[in-house]
Amino acid sequence: MDQSLAVSVNQALSDDYQRLADYLHIETVSAQHRGINETVAFLKQSFEALGAIVQIFDEFEGNPFVFATFSAGPQGNANKTLLFYNHYDVQPPEPLDEWQTKPFDLAEVDGKYVARGVADDKGELMARLSAVKALQNAGGLPCNLKFIVEGEEEVGSLHVDQMTAAHAADLRANALVWETGGKDANEDFAITCGVKGIVSFELTVSTADVDLHSSLAAYADNAAWRLTKALASLRDADNHVLVDGFYDDIKPLTLSEQQAVHDMHFNGEKTKQAWGLKRPFVSTDPKMAIVNEPTMTINGLTSGYEGDGVKTVIPKFAKAKLDCRLVPGQEPQHIAELVAAQLVKNGFPDVKLQFLLGEQPFRSNLDASFIQQAATVAHEVYGDHVALVPNAAGGGPQAPFYDAVQVPIVAVGANWSGSGPHAPNESVRISDYAQDVLYTARLLQAFGKQ
Amino acid sequence: MDQSLAVSVNQALSDDYQRLADYLHIETVSAQHRGINETVAFLKQSFEALGAIVQIFDEFEGNPFVFATFSAGPQGNANKTLLFYNHYDVQPPEPLDEWQTKPFDLAEVDGKYVARGVADDKGELMARLSAVKALQNAGGLPCNLKFIVEGEEEVGSLHVDQMTAAHAADLRANALVWETGGKDANEDFAITCGVKGIVSFELTVSTADVDLHSSLAAYADNAAWRLTKALASLRDADNHVLVDGFYDDIKPLTLSEQQAVHDMHFNGEKTKQAWGLKRPFVSTDPKMAIVNEPTMTINGLTSGYEGDGVKTVIPKFAKAKLDCRLVPGQEPQHIAELVAAQLVKNGFPDVKLQFLLGEQPFRSNLDASFIQQAATVAHEVYGDHVALVPNAAGGGPQAPFYDAVQVPIVAVGANWSGSGPHAPNESVRISDYAQDVLYTARLLQAFGKQ
Missing domain, CATH: 3.40.630.10 (Zn peptidases)
Structure with a gap:
């Protein structure tokens, strides 16, 4: 030196x-x-x-x-x-x-x-x-x-x-x-x-012109349920995104990249303590997930009555904000289009996707x-x-x-x-x-x- | 007269x-x-x-x-x-x-x-x-x-x-x-x-001490996803509640009650127009549903970022308010206990149920x-x-x-x-x-x- x-x-x-x-x-x-x-x-x-x-x-x-x-x-x-x-x-x-x-x-x-x-x-x-x-x-x-x-x-x-x-x-x-x-x-x-890249989008669904009394749930649909079921259809419990084509374009890691991931350190216990994480990790291989696994995150949920106590209402409207972190090969706009298509395929054409931003x-x-x-x-x-x-x-x-x-x-x-x-x-x-x-x-x- | x-x-x-x-x-x-x-x-x-x-x-x-x-x-x-x-x-x-x-x-x-x-x-x-x-x-x-x-x-x-x-x-x-x-x-x-009777309850789930940057979604779990998946596991797309025992205690209708339901009128088109309903009815038999089908309604959803634009956050906390409209034979406190047990059975012991009110x-x-x-x-x-x-x-x-x-x-x-x-x-x-x-x-x- x-x-x-x-x-x-x-x-x-x-x-x-x-x-x-x-x-x-x-x-x-x-x-x-x-x-x-x-x-x-x-x-x-x-x-x-x-x-x-x-x-x-x-x-x-x-x-x-x-x-x-x-x-x-x-x-x-x-x-x-x-x-x-x-x-x-x-x-x-x-x-x-x-x-x-x-x-x-x-x-x-x-x-x-x-x-x-x-x-x-x-x-x-x-x-x-x-x-x-x-x-x-x-x-x-x-x-x-x-x-x-x-x-x-x-x-x-x-x-x-x-x-x-x-x-x-x-x-x-x-x-x-x-x-x-x-x-x-x-x-x-x-x-x-x-x-990683990112695509951020909003999902919204509207089921009525007004919030309804929940007694009408006997026959009237519910925006919060529509959104919940639509979201749940997009990702399994193991963090796997259930969108056709979502993973198709991911570039496999080169040997050098694989070696680099192998050589990285990840201290699970320290990480959990640092953030107060209460749940097991959603990936069995966090190092690989950090580098080359895309994600789908709900950033926020909004629907109906969010105050204290009870309000027996069927929400007319529900909204979720999401982002997907993307890895090389994935293209933000294309991923948003795949998600929108999957919603239709899964029976949720009424759940609308609005593209917010993308970064390669x-x-x-x-x-x-x-x-x-x-x-x-x-x-x-x-x-x-x-x-x-x-x-x-x-x-x-x-x-x-x-x-x-x-x-x-x-x-x-x-x-x-x-x-x-x-x-x-x-x-x-x-x-x-x-x-x-x-x-x-x-x-x-x-x-x-x- | x-x-x-x-x-x-x-x-x-x-x-x-x-x-x-x-x-x-x-x-x-x-x-x-x-x-x-x-x-x-x-x-x-x-x-x-x-x-x-x-x-x-x-x-x-x-x-x-x-x-x-x-x-x-x-x-x-x-x-x-x-x-x-x-x-x-x-x-x-x-x-x-x-x-x-x-x-x-x-x-x-x-x-x-x-x-x-x-x-x-x-x-x-x-x-x-x-x-x-x-x-x-x-x-x-x-x-x-x-x-x-x-x-x-x-x-x-x-x-x-x-x-x-x-x-x-x-x-x-x-x-x-x-x-x-x-x-x-x-x-x-x-x-x-x-x-009908009612039981109102709140579901909450907490996954971390702080909201996390969504890049951590590679391995960190998300309260909004936990809640979404938990909710989705409780009800199918046809308004059927997927909680063991939920329907078990319902009293069947007497012949007089069946006749009364049969004689009731229900004008689907007028009802849809009155509320601006945008979705098909969730029941194939609304008259029967009004009288003798229990419901499970999401009254509200809250999690993470609910403002305008983008915030790339993993929510640490998520909350849903729900009510179930109950029919004779069903008991509010018992129904809440069944829902809580189902959440555990479905793999969501971290999603906590708080009983809010019940009416027979x-x-x-x-x-x-x-x-x-x-x-x-x-x-x-x-x-x-x-x-x-x-x-x-x-x-x-x-x-x-x-x-x-x-x-x-x-x-x-x-x-x-x-x-x-x-x-x-x-x-x-x-x-x-x-x-x-x-x-x-x-x-x-x-x-x-x-």
Whole structure:
């Protein structure tokens, strides 16, 4: 390990503490349309202070994208470019009374940085900028860098498709490092090489013009029963989706992916404790399920009387919200169409499906040299505790980026299993944060050499 | 038909109009604890003005019962006593903006009386008092009368059990005329001789301490799915309840009851239009279903995210409210126990059943002479358009009354199919109201003679 780099990293961390605090102090809540312009100005200045050329992509309807480019240093490799994807918006801080410190004031508690956005994703971007500074101070950047920072990740990345299509040339790079990552419940540092896709939809059914007195149940149908029976027909007790064609297009895992899944750790007991899970797992192979099993989730149910006590009513209307997490090969719109067709086939033509949103799944080629490099550097920095994860259980707009840049994508970062990215008292451990800066700097050095 | 009685009825209707308006003007909303004492005082005075002896049963926790007794006139039969059951409380008037007149001001619109309670059940009690006055003016009461008027019918008749047990001797009578009745969608005047029972319960299931990100659906169970599958296991698509023992104790219909069901009319098309029903009936024999098929109704569903847009969450908790309408032979508490046992048997021990309320079913013996008498008089007043209904599809606390007095019970009244008893613009047709007074007076005459 390069000791001079480690020293330079520590210096950058110390120098950049105030910038981290200042960035977190801006209340960049996209869901509440707060702090956007101030944050964009802050980032422009921060990038420029490090020598980047900054462009603001604001030709779309939503919050501007900040795009910054750095050229490789004099000893660096000007033929290699690494692209970073981050977002500057954060979740709302509510519920405020559950915070032990002020949400937008960086606090240090028990070896952790605590603030809204410190884990997701403001802290990680600042860590990456500290890596840039450390490398600059240790002899110069080993490669070209590009940063694309969006401001709508927490509200669905509404304009990433348009931006990546419009700016594919600007974004061109040899590899893409995604936002968010870190250590899992086993303290394994995860290198995650893809995302699941998603399709969200609503099912509604209407059986009468008015809610009926339940004495009429002798002959009148019930929207809540229709919905319940329709939903129950879509999934068995073992989490298997009973929709014709649902599983047909799933890409089988490559040997490398199978090996990666095999090497992943999953601590069932810790997971159950962390969330207070009261039921057995719905999959016999959670690691495989995380990577390559699609899901169908009821997000919410609404029908009839939901208050206290008794109301003897037959609901005229019932609604369910659902999402399906999809794996490579599955296409969101097509899956929604299959579900709608299955409802008709199962005898529920009156249960209407409304498509809400879709996002494609994506998985990098695990055999790509950049991915192997990311793992090799991780072993240098984190020791044995490294997990190569073919794709996350969750989502993100990686597919449109891949369509634009056609390079491997890895997600790495400074989170830990207790970061609580959308919860009160969001945190990163200070030691993880420092390790992440070092890892990022080392990854850039390795990337520039090849 | 006794023409002098008809004249006397018309006179009483004219004389009593203001009393009807005054009674409806009191805002006796039991759910809002409004107007109770004022109403009790009004009724005491109204009964006493007609010569009744009035007692207030107020030794229970809830709203007082008004109990009034009239002795037979000099030519009447002092050995026969008819008991009337009514209630003085009404539903809340909300939603106020849907009323075309003021809810507590008696209005005449298109040949109808319109006001909150005019159908359910203040109007019917006042019609009965007009019948009393008409008989008094036409020679005296043909029998003894008792009136028991409760003030909690709209909130579940919470103290009828206690009252009937404590005052069985006071209530003693040879027959009981129940509140509410009138003409159905076919303009048949219904003589309804019983009620379905009910058991209401809540099903809840909890799968985690917190709502989870739906990416965890790869392995974490979902309360909404648990509830959906549990519910779906309790009832098939044909309205058949899949609970072991659910149908075992149902009393088969007697020949008279079968004949009565056969003679009932049910206009499917009119019924569908009246409620805007969008689905086929869930029973192939609605008339039989109304009388002797129990039901299981989902009254409401609640789980997870119920707002607009998308929230990719696995609900930690889900809740359903249900009621079962029960027929003679079925016992509410026992049915709840069967449902709970079935949930365990079906693999849902985590879905908890909480009993909310129960009410016994009841059906009079259709061969009782009083019931035949009620039908005979109905044919005299209403012509061919008379239906003898073994029991209503809905409920009411008839069983505890029967336990106390052990006599046949018939429900008759002045409603029409558009009365909308719990809805804005509640109404009775003025001609029906007058006919009801005449019917009541004629029934008392016939009852006194036997």
